[in-house]
Each structure stands twice: as C-alpha cells, then as structure tokens.
Amino acid sequence: MSTTTPAGFRASGVTAGLKPSGRRDVALVVNDGPDRHAAAVFTTNRVEAAPVTWSRQVLTDGRADAVVLNSGGANACTGTQGFTDTHTTAEHTAAALDVSAGDVVVCSTGLIGELLPMDTLTAGVTVAAGALDEHGGAAAAEAIMTTDTVAKTAAVTRRGWSVGGMAKGAGMLAPALATMLVVVTTDAVTSAADLDAALKEATRTTFDRIDSDGCMSTNDTVLAMASGASGVSVDRADLTGAIRQVCADMARQLIGDAEGAHHDIEIIVRNAASQEDGLEVARSIARNNLFKCAIFGRDPNWGRVLAAVGTTRAAFEPHQLDVAINDVQVCRAGGVGQDRSLVDLEQREVRVEVDLHAGAEEVTVWTNDLTHDYIHENSAYST
Amino acid sequence: MSTTTPAGFRASGVTAGLKPSGRRDVALVVNDGPDRHAAAVFTTNRVEAAPVTWSRQVLTDGRADAVVLNSGGANACTGTQGFTDTHTTAEHTAAALDVSAGDVVVCSTGLIGELLPMDTLTAGVTVAAGALDEHGGAAAAEAIMTTDTVAKTAAVTRRGWSVGGMAKGAGMLAPALATMLVVVTTDAVTSAADLDAALKEATRTTFDRIDSDGCMSTNDTVLAMASGASGVSVDRADLTGAIRQVCADMARQLIGDAEGAHHDIEIIVRNAASQEDGLEVARSIARNNLFKCAIFGRDPNWGRVLAAVGTTRAAFEPHQLDVAINDVQVCRAGGVGQDRSLVDLEQREVRVEVDLHAGAEEVTVWTNDLTHDYIHENSAYST
Structure with a gap:
C-alpha cells in the first residue's frame, strides 16, 4: 500500500533533525530497475522553489534513479544559495547511492524563504541511504508530512503488476496542484513516453481537481517512476487507469486531511457546455x-x-440554474426550491450539485469548508 | 456629511420591520431638482438581483427622481415574483412621492434567496416618504446597514457646491464592487453624461480597488444623483475629483468595518508593466x-x-521581486531580505509593497485579514 508495493523499489524515511518535533523528515525512494523511466508534473507557480527548477532539468531525459525528499523547509525564495543547496543534496544522494546526480529528483516542503541547514540534511540523506528497504514505503510517507495529521499512501494491484504511491499536502491545495509532494511507482513494463502521458492524464482529473484553499504552492511535484520489474508489459490505457486510481485515492485523502477542515465538499457541475466551463464554475464555488x-x-x-x-464566464442562463445540497433541491430555475432546512450538514461529506442546463459535460472538484481551525493553523504556522 | 449635504436632496431612514433587530431598514433619498441627472455602476455578477435588473432599466435615460433602499433581504434569486416585488416597491414609492415609477431606483440588501415581506416593506416606504427631511441623510445611512457596525457617510464641499454620500457593505467586498450599496449626491450643475463619466472613473480607483473577501455580490449598486440646486456649473474633471474623494473616503470606511477584520491591508504594487498587471498581482495577494x-x-x-x-500572468522575473511589509524589506531580489522579526504588525493598518521591476505603473488595493471573527460571522449569518 505504498511506493514499495511495486517490485523494484526501495524506500526509507528517517529523522535528520530538520523538524523541531524530531519526527522523520528525510525520505528516499530508489528505483532499482531494470527500467528507470520517470515523469513528473510540477507546480505552475512562476515563483518556483529551487528543487522544482532542479527536478525539471533531471526529468528532461525521462529518467530518474531516485528521489530525495525533505520536510522541514521548502527551499523556496532562497535565491542562488537555495539552488546550490538543492544541487548539493542531489550530489550527496547520488554519491550515497552510486548513481549520477543528474538522475536524482529533489523535493522539499515546509516554510518558504529560509535556507536549509545543509549539514543536517546531508547527514540525514546518508542515514536514509543506509535505511533503504523493500518495505520502506510507509516510513518514507511519514517523512514527507508537514501539517498532515496522517501519512497518505495508496496502491492498486493488477494481474502481475502494480502501482503504489505516497502523498503529502494539507494546505495550499489548489490547481494546478498544491503544497503537494507525490511519488507514484509502478513495476509495469512501459515507456517513458507512456508513463508521462499516463501521469498527465491521471493528475488532470485527480490532483488538479482538488482545491482546498485556492492557494498554489511553489514546490508541488508529482513524480512517477517505472521499474519494469514485474516483467509485464502494460499499454498506456491500462497504465493510465491504474495510476489514476492511485492518484484519486490519494487526492481524496489529501482533502480528508486538509488543514482545519470539518467538511469535505464534492462540487459536481452538470450539463456544462464544456469541460472548461464546468471547471471554472466548480472552482469558483470551491474558492x-x-x-x-x-x-x-x-x-x-x-x-x-x-x-x-x-x-x-461559463455558458448558462441565471434563471435556469438548479442547485442541490446533499440531495435537497434548494434552488430550482434560479429561484427558491425545496426548504433549505431539509438539508442535513452533520456528516463530514457534503455534495453540492449545480446544473447549468447548457450542455452535456460534467466536472467534479473537491474542496473543504473554511473553519476556525484553518485560521488557527495558518495564522500560527511559521511562528 | 451625508447624502443631504448637497442642496436639493431630502432623505429618511425608518423601521419597517424587515430586520428582526427592530433597527431602521428602509431608506429614501429624493432629488428635488431642478436637475434629476442620475448614473450608476452595478455588480458584474451575472446572477443579479431583481432590484439591479430594475434599476439598470431606470437609469438608461440618465434620470432618477428617487432611490428606495431596504436592508433585511436582498431579493436575489427570487425569480419572477422577486422582480414583481421590486416593481411594486417602485410603484408604491412613486405614488408616495408623486413621481413616475420609471424614475425610481430600487436597492435591496440582506439574505439571498428569500422573498421580501411586501406588506411590511410598502408600509415602511409610506412612513419613509412622510419622514423625508433635508437633514435625513444620517438616518438613511443607518437604514441600509446589514452586518455593518457603523453607518458610513462622507461629503466634500467645494466653492458653492458639494458632493455627499452614504455606503453600506461589510462582507462580499470584491471587485467589481461588493455587497455594497452606495448613494452619491451632488448639487453641482452638470450633465447626465458628465455625471456618468465621473462616477465610472471615481469607482474604478476606489470601490473597485477594495477586496475584502474576494466574493462578489448579486446586489451591488453605486448610484449618483445630481440636483443642480447649487446653481454652480462644474466641469467633468472637478466633478470627478470631488466624487472620487467621497468614494475613496467611503471605500476606506468599508474596509475598516469589514466583517471580523483585525487588520486593514494596503497592497501597493509598484513598477508594473501595466495597470492590468499591477491589479492582477495586487488582487492575487488580496485573495x-x-x-x-x-x-x-x-x-x-x-x-x-x-x-x-x-x-x-503579470510581467516580472521571480529573482527580481522585492517585498516590504510595514517598511521592512523582508524580500530582496526574490530571496531573503531583512529579518522578518523586525516587522511590527500590532497596528490595524498594514502596508505591503511589492516591486515587480517590470515597468512604471503603480496600483493599490485594500483588503483585510482573515480572522476567527470572519468565520464566525459568516458561518452564522442566515441562521
């Protein structure tokens, strides 16, 4: 049920001392092959963290041998020194694993605008390299947590092959992506091109459709690695389906653990003229x-x-809009519908359905409510 | 210091019983002429309340004799019956004032999705008509309050003429406009065209530059009326300047009374490549x-x-961005600047300055912080 569910991967998660709490804060996931295909989707925030700049470069040839991840500091808005630090992290990891630094993806998460304590980090990487294990996925998932209250992992097993994953992210959850670090692994035999296409399609309808607080982070990375260790060749459609299932599972977990949230809200926009229209409407409500x-x-x-x-700007006529909340049709034809007092909002899960009566497309976006706990967590985060 | 500061206007604010609190809830502002020029800016929300639909129509000929405003119900998302109710309100007001219903602007504010108790409202209008007074501006300003904690009025006096105004709005403050009702009056001798141009230019850099919570209402109306009663002819530039000053004063008051806010935040974006760029950046921070x-x-x-x-999408290079908070340069060239602990955020007013180093344009947007009190007020508003 993690990145080490598929064959060909080892992982670890250790305490380097980056977090004041003393919890695990450095993770490694290593692809032992025989294939080392890799693909990634990154934040579209133009203020991108040094690890994102580095990792984009690593992935240009569709290969990665390992990913090193740290919590306890985002290494974002840290200038030239920040990039040098990411490079050093990759070099150090590469040396410990006897691979090329140019094949090491780096991910960081935590507070923006502070340099990482590099001695602490590199010492942690050494320990993490020594702790690599075929069952290390759970420890790795723990080591990437920030304000997450639980580690997030998922896996699906097909006939002879599987996809596994881990994710972190609790605030700054918004399209595209979030303060989200995700690693997806598979032992399917595929190509770098198919892996890239499958990952893009899977994230489009999963991680890109969760929007906890409308805030987009500087560090988001969703990385996929394929080892080919199952020996089972898988076509792009099957691979996409399995990766989507794992991503959807983890996306739902992210919403379920969003900072301070009391409700998980599923916003379904029906009969939109286009996917773009449906998405614009759903996000507007979510934000x-x-x-x-x-x-x-x-x-x-x-x-x-x-x-x-x-x-x-979506196509619709105001007097045709229908809205249902938890199956109660509170708004009919743009006006008052069923009595709003019939709506039960005691459960954590809330479903809001909007019918635009403008086409045949349907889009779902997940978000959370805005609570006192959200304010509390986010007004006190860096202090 | 209100809508009755300029000559030629009478106003009133009375208790009809629309608000459970028993506070004033129906206001009238009447233009006794000799001119009856009028212009307005409305919400750009496509789900517009019935009074907005009505009032747009009233203003097409550039004339209004009176405006009737109620709190205690927005008459939005109320379908055909809602529009009929607005029409009835205008007819009733017109009869009480002996004017044409087609020259009566109607504004409503309060909860969306509920029909107004029309008997209560029309009885209130009758009382309000009887209470009209040359010094009634303060009472009118009280009657349009919803979650506002103080009535907002302003006025400027020039050589022989003046501009006055009243405003309400505390939540749903966002471009364009807010849950904002504003009435601006002047006794300047002007034309309907100049009044319209002056109002549009004045709102562009005042009400359109406050963004309390990113939410745009269905009812926003900023109405201007000119009586010509001063006998002083005023050119467009002078009129614009005076109206802008009154609007800026009231906009600042709206931010200062925004729901649950503890800080008023001035976001200044400098050296943007264009006004559009500066505005996009400022709003992105404000939201x-x-x-x-x-x-x-x-x-x-x-x-x-x-x-x-x-x-x-604004033009900038991430490694050139500078940010100052209350005059402390916390970010220089996209990286760490002065020690963030030097920033004092004890005062209510906070200034955030962002230098894009991409041009010569400057834009200022005002917003508020997000607090426990905001959550409290807005999670309990309709109940």
Whole structure:
C-alpha cells in the first residue's frame, strides 16, 4: 500500500533533525530497475522553489534513479544559495547511492524563504541511504508530512503488476496542484513516453481537481517512476487507469486531511457546455470563502453558490440554474426550491450539485469548508 | 456629511420591520431638482438581483427622481415574483412621492434567496416618504446597514457646491464592487453624461480597488444623483475629483468595518508593466487566504506573498521581486531580505509593497485579514 508495493523499489524515511518535533523528515525512494523511466508534473507557480527548477532539468531525459525528499523547509525564495543547496543534496544522494546526480529528483516542503541547514540534511540523506528497504514505503510517507495529521499512501494491484504511491499536502491545495509532494511507482513494463502521458492524464482529473484553499504552492511535484520489474508489459490505457486510481485515492485523502477542515465538499457541475466551463464554475464555488464558511456553520446557503456561479464566464442562463445540497433541491430555475432546512450538514461529506442546463459535460472538484481551525493553523504556522 | 449635504436632496431612514433587530431598514433619498441627472455602476455578477435588473432599466435615460433602499433581504434569486416585488416597491414609492415609477431606483440588501415581506416593506416606504427631511441623510445611512457596525457617510464641499454620500457593505467586498450599496449626491450643475463619466472613473480607483473577501455580490449598486440646486456649473474633471474623494473616503470606511477584520491591508504594487498587471498581482495577494491568515497571526510571512504573485500572468522575473511589509524589506531580489522579526504588525493598518521591476505603473488595493471573527460571522449569518 505504498511506493514499495511495486517490485523494484526501495524506500526509507528517517529523522535528520530538520523538524523541531524530531519526527522523520528525510525520505528516499530508489528505483532499482531494470527500467528507470520517470515523469513528473510540477507546480505552475512562476515563483518556483529551487528543487522544482532542479527536478525539471533531471526529468528532461525521462529518467530518474531516485528521489530525495525533505520536510522541514521548502527551499523556496532562497535565491542562488537555495539552488546550490538543492544541487548539493542531489550530489550527496547520488554519491550515497552510486548513481549520477543528474538522475536524482529533489523535493522539499515546509516554510518558504529560509535556507536549509545543509549539514543536517546531508547527514540525514546518508542515514536514509543506509535505511533503504523493500518495505520502506510507509516510513518514507511519514517523512514527507508537514501539517498532515496522517501519512497518505495508496496502491492498486493488477494481474502481475502494480502501482503504489505516497502523498503529502494539507494546505495550499489548489490547481494546478498544491503544497503537494507525490511519488507514484509502478513495476509495469512501459515507456517513458507512456508513463508521462499516463501521469498527465491521471493528475488532470485527480490532483488538479482538488482545491482546498485556492492557494498554489511553489514546490508541488508529482513524480512517477517505472521499474519494469514485474516483467509485464502494460499499454498506456491500462497504465493510465491504474495510476489514476492511485492518484484519486490519494487526492481524496489529501482533502480528508486538509488543514482545519470539518467538511469535505464534492462540487459536481452538470450539463456544462464544456469541460472548461464546468471547471471554472466548480472552482469558483470551491474558492468562495462565504460559501465555505456557510458549510462550516452547517448553513445550506445556496445563494452564495449562485453568487459564485454568477462571477464566471461559463455558458448558462441565471434563471435556469438548479442547485442541490446533499440531495435537497434548494434552488430550482434560479429561484427558491425545496426548504433549505431539509438539508442535513452533520456528516463530514457534503455534495453540492449545480446544473447549468447548457450542455452535456460534467466536472467534479473537491474542496473543504473554511473553519476556525484553518485560521488557527495558518495564522500560527511559521511562528 | 451625508447624502443631504448637497442642496436639493431630502432623505429618511425608518423601521419597517424587515430586520428582526427592530433597527431602521428602509431608506429614501429624493432629488428635488431642478436637475434629476442620475448614473450608476452595478455588480458584474451575472446572477443579479431583481432590484439591479430594475434599476439598470431606470437609469438608461440618465434620470432618477428617487432611490428606495431596504436592508433585511436582498431579493436575489427570487425569480419572477422577486422582480414583481421590486416593481411594486417602485410603484408604491412613486405614488408616495408623486413621481413616475420609471424614475425610481430600487436597492435591496440582506439574505439571498428569500422573498421580501411586501406588506411590511410598502408600509415602511409610506412612513419613509412622510419622514423625508433635508437633514435625513444620517438616518438613511443607518437604514441600509446589514452586518455593518457603523453607518458610513462622507461629503466634500467645494466653492458653492458639494458632493455627499452614504455606503453600506461589510462582507462580499470584491471587485467589481461588493455587497455594497452606495448613494452619491451632488448639487453641482452638470450633465447626465458628465455625471456618468465621473462616477465610472471615481469607482474604478476606489470601490473597485477594495477586496475584502474576494466574493462578489448579486446586489451591488453605486448610484449618483445630481440636483443642480447649487446653481454652480462644474466641469467633468472637478466633478470627478470631488466624487472620487467621497468614494475613496467611503471605500476606506468599508474596509475598516469589514466583517471580523483585525487588520486593514494596503497592497501597493509598484513598477508594473501595466495597470492590468499591477491589479492582477495586487488582487492575487488580496485573495490569498494563507497570506490573510498570516497577517491575522501577526506573521510577516512574505513567502505567501511571493507564492501569490507567482500565480499571475503579470510581467516580472521571480529573482527580481522585492517585498516590504510595514517598511521592512523582508524580500530582496526574490530571496531573503531583512529579518522578518523586525516587522511590527500590532497596528490595524498594514502596508505591503511589492516591486515587480517590470515597468512604471503603480496600483493599490485594500483588503483585510482573515480572522476567527470572519468565520464566525459568516458561518452564522442566515441562521
């Protein structure tokens, strides 16, 4: 149920001392092959962290032998020194594993704008290299946690091959991606091109469809590595399906553990004229603070849903809009529908359905409510 | 210091019983002429309330004799019945004032998705018509309050003429406009065309530059009326200047009374390649929940500022970005600058300056922090 579920991978997670808490903070995932195909999707934030700049370069040839990840510091907005530090981390990891630094992906997460304590980090990498294990996936997943309350892992097993993964991320969850680090592994026999296409398609409808707080991070990385160790050749469609399933599982876990959230909100936009329209409408609702506060207060305030929809450029007629919250049709044809008091918002999971009556496309986005705990966690994070 | 500061206007604010609190909830502002020029700026939300639809129509000929405003219900998302109710309100007001219903602007504010109790409202209008007074501006300003904690009025006096105004709005403050109702009056002798141009230019750099919570309402209306009662002819530039001053004053008051806010945050983006770029960057910061939580927590977390800037399409190079918070240069050239602990965030007013080093344009947007009180007010509003 982790990155070490597929054959050909070893992983570890150790305590280097980057986190004041003394918890695990350095992780390694190593691909022992025979293949070393790799692909990644990165944040689209133009202020990208040094590890993202480095890792983009590593992935240009579709190969990676290992990924080293640290929590306890994002190494973002750290200038030239930050990039040098990432390079040093890759070199140190490469030396410990006897591979080329140019095949080592680096991921960092934590506070922005602080340099990493490099001696602590490189010492931790040495320990992590010594701790690599075929069953090390769970420890690695722990080591990438920041404000996450639980480690997130997933896996699916097919006939003779599998896909596994780990993820972290609790705040700054927004398209594209989040303060999200994800490593997906597979022992399928595939090509670098198929792996890249499968990962892109899988993230498009999973990680790109969760939006906890509308904030996009500087460090997001979703990395996929294929070892070929199962010996089973898999076509692109099957590979995409399996990776999507693992990504969807982890995306749902991220929303379920979002900072301070009390409700997980599934926003389904039906009968949109296009996928783009549906996505714009769903995201507009997902980012509406007033709506998110209302759900926290167990108030089925559908007027705020309509007010959010009205700010989009999507095709629809206001007098045709329908809104249901947890199966109660609170808004019909742009006006008052069933009694809002019928809506039960006691459960953690909330479903909001908006019918645009403008086409045949459907889009789902997951978000969270906006709570006192979110304010608390995010007003005190760096202090 | 209100809508009745300029000559030629009477106003009133009375208790009709729309608000459970028993506070004033129906206001009238009447233009006694000799001119009845009027212009307005409305919400760009496509889900617009019935009064907005009505009032757009009223203003097409550049004339309005009166405006009737109610709190205690927005009459938004209320379908055909809602529009009929607005029409009835205008007819009733027109009869009480002996004017044409087609010259009566209607504004409503309060909860979305509920029909107004029309008997209560029309009875209130009758009382309000009887209470009209040359000094009634303050009472009118009280009657349009919702979650506002103070009434907002302003006025400027020039040589022989003046501009006055009242405003309400505390949440859903965002471009374009907010849950904002504003009435601006002047006794200048002008034309309908000049009044329209002056209002549009004045709102562009005032109400359109405040963004409390990124949420745009269905009811926003900024109405200007000119009586010509001063007998002083005023050119467009002077009129624009005076209206801008009144609007800027009230916009600042709206931010200062935004729901649950502890800090008023001035975001100044310097050296942008264009006004559009500067505005996109400023709004991106103003809508970043993590940044707004950090300010609430008195944490000068400049990394969140950079992460917000990085999501825009504005022209800039990440390694050139400078950020100052309350005059401390916490970020220089995209990296660590002065020690963040030097930043004092004890005062209510916070200034964030971002230098894009990409041009010569400057844009200022005002926003608020995101606090426990905001969550509390907005999770319990309709219940």
